[in-house]
Amino acid sequence: MVSQPPIEELRIGVFVCDCGLNIAGAVDCGAVTEYAETLPDVACAVRNKYTCADPGQNEIKDAIHKHRLNRVVVASCTPRQHEPTFRQCVREADLNPYLMEMANIREHCSWVHPNDREAATDKAMDLVASAVARARFLQPQEELTVPVSKRALVIGGGVAGIEAAIELADAGHKVTLVEKEASIGGIMAQLDKTYPTMDCSI
Amino acid sequence: MGPKAIDAGRHPNIELLTYSEVEEVSGYVGNFVATIRKKARYVDHTLCNACEECVKVCPVSKPDEYQMGLSSRRAIYIPFPQAVPCSYILNMDDCLGNNPIACGKCADVCEKKAINYDDEDELVVREVGAVIVAIGLDVYDPTEMDEYGYTRHANVITSMEFERLICAGGPTAGHFVRPSDHERPKRIGFIQCVGSRNPKIGRPYCSNICCMNTIKDTLLLADHYPDTENFVFYQDIRAFGKSFEDMFQRSKETGTRYIRGLPGDVEEDPETGNLVVTVENTTQRGGNGRSGLERYELDMLVLSVGVIPPKDLAKISGMLTLSKTSDGFFMESHPKLKPVDAPTRGVFFAGFCESPKDIKDSVCQAGAASSRAGALLNAGQIQIEAITSRIDEIECKKCGLCAKICPYGAITWQKGEVATVIEAACAGCGSCGATCQFGAITMRHFTDDQLLAQVRAILARKPEDKVFVFACNWCSYAGGDMAGISRIKYSASNRVVRTMCSARVSEDMVLEAFRCGAPVVLVSGCHYADCHYINANRQTVVRVQRLWDKLEKAGVRPERLQLEWISAAEGQKFAKVMNQMEELRKTVTIKEIEHGREALKPKPKKAAKKKEAAATAG
Numbered sequence: 001m002v003s004q005p006p007i008e009e010l011r012i013g014v015f016v017c018d019c020g021l022n023i024a025g026a027v028d029c030g031a032v033t034e035y036a037e038t039l040p041d042v043a044c045a046v047r048n049k050y051t052c053a054d055p056g057q058n059e060i061k062d063a064i065h066k067h068r069l070n071r072v073v074v075a076s077c078t079p080r081q082h083e084p085t086f087r088q089c090v091r092e093a094d095l096n097p098y099l100m101e102m103a104n105i106r107e108h109c110s111w112v113h114p115n116d117r118e119a120a121t122d123k124a125m126d127l128v129a130s131a132v133a134r135a136r137f138l139q140p141q142e143e144l145t146v147p148v149s150k151r152a153l154v155i156g157g158g159v160a161g162i163e164a165a166i167e168l169a170d171a172g173h174k175v176t177l178v179e180k181e182a183s184i185g186g187i188m189a190q191l192d193k194t195y196p197t198m199d200c201s202i
Numbered sequence: 203m204g205p206k207a208i209d210a211g212r213h214p215n216i217e218l219l220t221y222s223e224v225e226e227v228s229g230y231v232g233n234f235v236a237t238i239r240k241k242a243r244y245v246d247h248t249l250c251n252a253c254e255e256c257v258k259v260c261p262v263s264k265p266d267e268y269q270m271g272l273s274s275r276r277a278i279y280i281p282f283p284q285a286v287p288c289s290y291i292l293n294m295d296d297c298l299g300n301n302p303i304a305c306g307k308c309a310d311v312c313e314k315k316a317i318n319y320d321d322e323d324e325l326v327v328r329e330v331g332a333v334i335v336a337i338g339l340d341v342y343d344p345t346e347m348d349e350y351g352y353t354r355h356a357n358v359i360t361s362m363e364f365e366r367l368i369c370a371g372g373p374t375a376g377h378f379v380r381p382s383d384h385e386r387p388k389r390i391g392f393i394q395c396v397g398s399r400n401p402k403i404g405r406p407y408c409s410n411i412c413c414m415n416t417i418k419d420t421l422l423l424a425d426h427y428p429d430t431e432n433f434v435f436y437q438d439i440r441a442f443g444k445s446f447e448d449m450f451q452r453s454k455e456t457g458t459r460y461i462r463g464l465p466g467d468v469e470e471d472p473e474t475g476n477l478v479v480t481v482e483n484t485t486q487r488g489g490n491g492r493s494g495l496e497r498y499e500l501d502m503l504v505l506s507v508g509v510i511p512p513k514d515l516a517k518i519s520g521m522l523t524l525s526k527t528s529d530g531f532f533m534e535s536h537p538k539l540k541p542v543d544a545p546t547r548g549v550f551f552a553g554f555c556e557s558p559k560d561i562k563d564s565v566c567q568a569g570a571a572s573s574r575a576g577a578l579l580n581a582g583q584i585q586i587e588a589i590t591s592r593i594d595e596i597e598c599k600k601c602g603l604c605a606k607i608c609p610y611g612a613i614t615w616q617k618g619e620v621a622t623v624i625e626a627a628c629a630g631c632g633s634c635g636a637t638c639q640f641g642a643i644t645m646r647h648f649t650d651d652q653l654l655a656q657v658r659a660i661l662a663r664k665p666e667d668k669v670f671v672f673a674c675n676w677c678s679y680a681g682g683d684m685a686g687i688s689r690i691k692y693s694a695s696n697r698v699v700r701t702m703c704s705a706r707v708s709e710d711m712v713l714e715a716f717r718c719g720a721p722v723v724l725v726s727g728c729h730y731a732d733c734h735y736i737n738a739n740r741q742t743v744v745r746v747q748r749l750w751d752k753l754e755k756a757g758v759r760p761e762r763l764q765l766e767w768i769s770a771a772e773g774q775k776f777a778k779v780m781n782q783m784e785e786l787r788k789t790v791t792i793k794e795i796e797h798g799r800e801a802l803k804p805k806p807k808k809a810a811k812k813k814e815a816a817a818t819a820g
């Protein structure tokens with residue numbers, strides 16, 4: 001908790017994504033990249049067209065080796081979508097995945113401020129500065145490995161629950177199917193014929 | 203579906219627990235522990251051979267739920283002939299008494315001795331790696347839409363009741379008659395969108411299945427009774443699926459008339475029991491250019507009722523920390539790319555409870571969910587994200603506050619002992635990290651240093667122009683993503699920092715933002731009852747309230763600190779809140795900002811701080 005000044009020399013790489021025109025259409029990605037270069041401990045700042053595509057990811061991996069990067073910031077979309085992608089990417093370049101940080105300049109920026117390039121660019125710069133500042137304090141982390149219980153629980157025995165249970169069971173998994181009523185079947189048990197084929201429901 | 207149900211009932215890998223409810227789920231992905239209540243059936247289904255002798259002697263008569271109350275059943279009954287398990291059940295609420303003096307007739311005649319009045323609920327516990335939620339739907343009850351007279355006119359029925367009336371296994375053995383006089387109706391009307399696409403009653407969504415269901419009904423009627431005349435009153439006919447348009451055309455070819463317009467009200471002719479509806483047919487233009495008002499006298503009216511989220515959705519949602527969309531159905535992890543994953547890892551959705559869909563789509567989604575769950579079970583082991591809490595043994599002052607507030611009970615502590623974290627049980631919300639007054643807790647990957655560095659970096663340039671936002675990963679940050687995906691424009695002054703839970707945001711982080719010159723700070727999280735970390739956001743409320751007091755004492759306008767709950771589905775709300783924050787920001791003067799910077803400077807009085815911590819701990 002006490003401020004741990006990073007021991008090693010920090011070398012941060014920043015990768016600013018155009019996402020085609022998804023980001024570059026509303027944000028001046030060139031200006032953001034230039035700005036990123038001025039931030040403390042940034043060793044290189046690179047602009048990509050599609051950072052998540054293979055060429056983009058390769059560029060990150062190459063830069064990690066070439067510039068001896070030990071922190072990576074990807075300024076692109078929401079971490080809720082691509083954090084696993086970029087964690088894996090840096091892992092493949094022998095960097096601990098927790099040394100990668102994202103700045104969300106798409107969902108939280110270009111897509112919602114399409115008509116004010118100046119404001120959107122300014123916001124993108126701050127989001128990158130925030131990610132870089134955070135990256136300076138990132139530490140490698142080890143994930144805990146836990147076993148998985150070999151049984152699935154299906155709650156609800158309508159046609160969806162029945163189907164899910166049978167598929168899992170056929171694949172060799174143990175399943176507990178819990179139905180609140182006295183019989184499984186759900187709504188379908190009460191229907192007569194069903195569209196589109198007009199065959200009996202039950 | 204019958205064969206599938208039977209398969210499920212006898213599959214060696216499926217343990218079928220009917221008349222049972224999940225009471226509690228604890229644990230985490232790969233390692234959930236479910237407590238299930240098997241309710242007493244009072245009939246041992248391993249002994250019962252469904253001979254029916256009990257039913258013959260039971261004197262009780264109750265509305266049969268399976269037949270939509272259109273016929274009656276006994277207190278001991280089989281839900282329906284094809285039930286799985288094929289066994290009787292005794293409803294104790296209906297039974298005259300488990301006292302042989304009161305009745306006891308069924309037990310007397312049961313040769314298999316399958317009836318046990320002393321049967322009791324049983325709790326079973328199962329360790330499971332994955333959970334599939336498939337709790338389905340409830341059908342809309344049209345009582346509140348009194349204009350259609352469902353409760354007043356005998357011959358107004360719902361589409362669900364229609365199913366029972368036309369079914370050979372139904373209360374009339376498939377003879378389609380109307381309730382008032384048991385005569386066969388010749389002119390039958392259908393009103394679409396009852397309880398759907400109606401913002402006035404809080405149900406703005408399309409129920410997806412009712413147009414096709416009505417088309418099916420008109421075809422069934424035309425097939426069974428070629429002399430009936432059918433009239434369908436609709437807003438749009440939604441026949442978008444494979445071979446649906448074909449069915450729609452066939453229905454029209456049978457003579458079914460489709461009238462675009464929903465009746466304003468329904469009147470009953472007290473003599474005949476017939477129904478009179480007046481409707482503005484918007485496809486017909488009168489001479490004056492206005493739509494034509496048309497009047498129809500019908501023998502029977504079917505309300506094509508919508509579907510609503512199942513009753514138990516909130517309960518299951520609380521157990522598994524799930525969230526729902528504005529329509530009230532479960533919210534998936536990503537609307538396109540992770541359509542069957544719940545936001546809680548290891549939980550998947552199948553069927554209607556995620557959104558209205560027909561049988562085919564329910565079955566497809568069930569397949570997808572089981573394949574996602576299967577992959578997890580096959581993996582054998584999984585990695586837990588390294589965002590858990592760590593306690594420094596030396597810094598820990600043994601107050602135990604963290605153990606008290608942990609929503610997962612993942613911190614163990616005894617008086618006089620250092621607190622310790624059970625890593626596998628820690629979900630990483632960070633409430634403990636924000637609560638510890640002694641700096642003894644590090645939230646891995648969401649440390650104080652990291653978050654404070656973000657605050658300072660964002661407010662390094664022109665802080666007076668910015669609204670500073672803390673948003674929780676699962677709801678408000680995701681709500682911001684939703685605004686983005688939906689391209690909802692809003693003010694660009696905000697700067698968002700993500701934490702896993704709003705409870706991670708410590709007092710110091712908020713104060714630091716003010717010290718760095720933020721005019722407005724917003725702390726945002728999941729809706730109060732929908733916290734992804736059970737109830738961690740209660741700590742958020744406590745903390746923000748304490749901060750409001752502090753600000754007031756320091757002469758800083760408390761409104762400059764705002765608290766908002768925004769769900770993952772609420773892109774609109776996210777945008778609205780950001781605009782409101784910008785309006786608020788404009789009211790904050792430079793003088794106020796400067797005063798705040800000074801007044802909130804930390805006062806390093808260690809003794810006082812310790813005292814305060816001890817007081818909160820007590």
Ligand SMILES: Cc1cc2nc3c(=O)[nH]c(=O)nc-3n(C[C@H](O)[C@H](O)[C@H](O)COP(=O)(O)OP(=O)(O)OC[C@H]3O[C@@H](n4cnc5c(N)ncnc54)[C@H](O)[C@@H]3O)c2cc1C
Binds near residue numbers: 159
């Ligand atoms: C009037 C009407 C007509 C329809 N006609 C057609 C048609 O012709 N063709 C078509 O394709 N679709 C039709 N549908 C849609 C079809 O019924 C659904 O697509 C299908 O039933 C969805 O299956 P499900 O398993 O998701 O839900 P359900 O059938 O609702 O099953 C859910 C099950 O979960 C159980 N459950 C609920 N809560 C709990 C709990 N807490 N614990 C344990 N169990 C619980 C319920 O008891 C139920 O058995 C129609 C629907 C209606 C209302």
Ligand code: SF4
Binds near residue numbers: 412439440
């Ligand atoms: S499916 Fe048809 S009847 Fe049902 S809500 Fe949608 S439009 Fe209305």
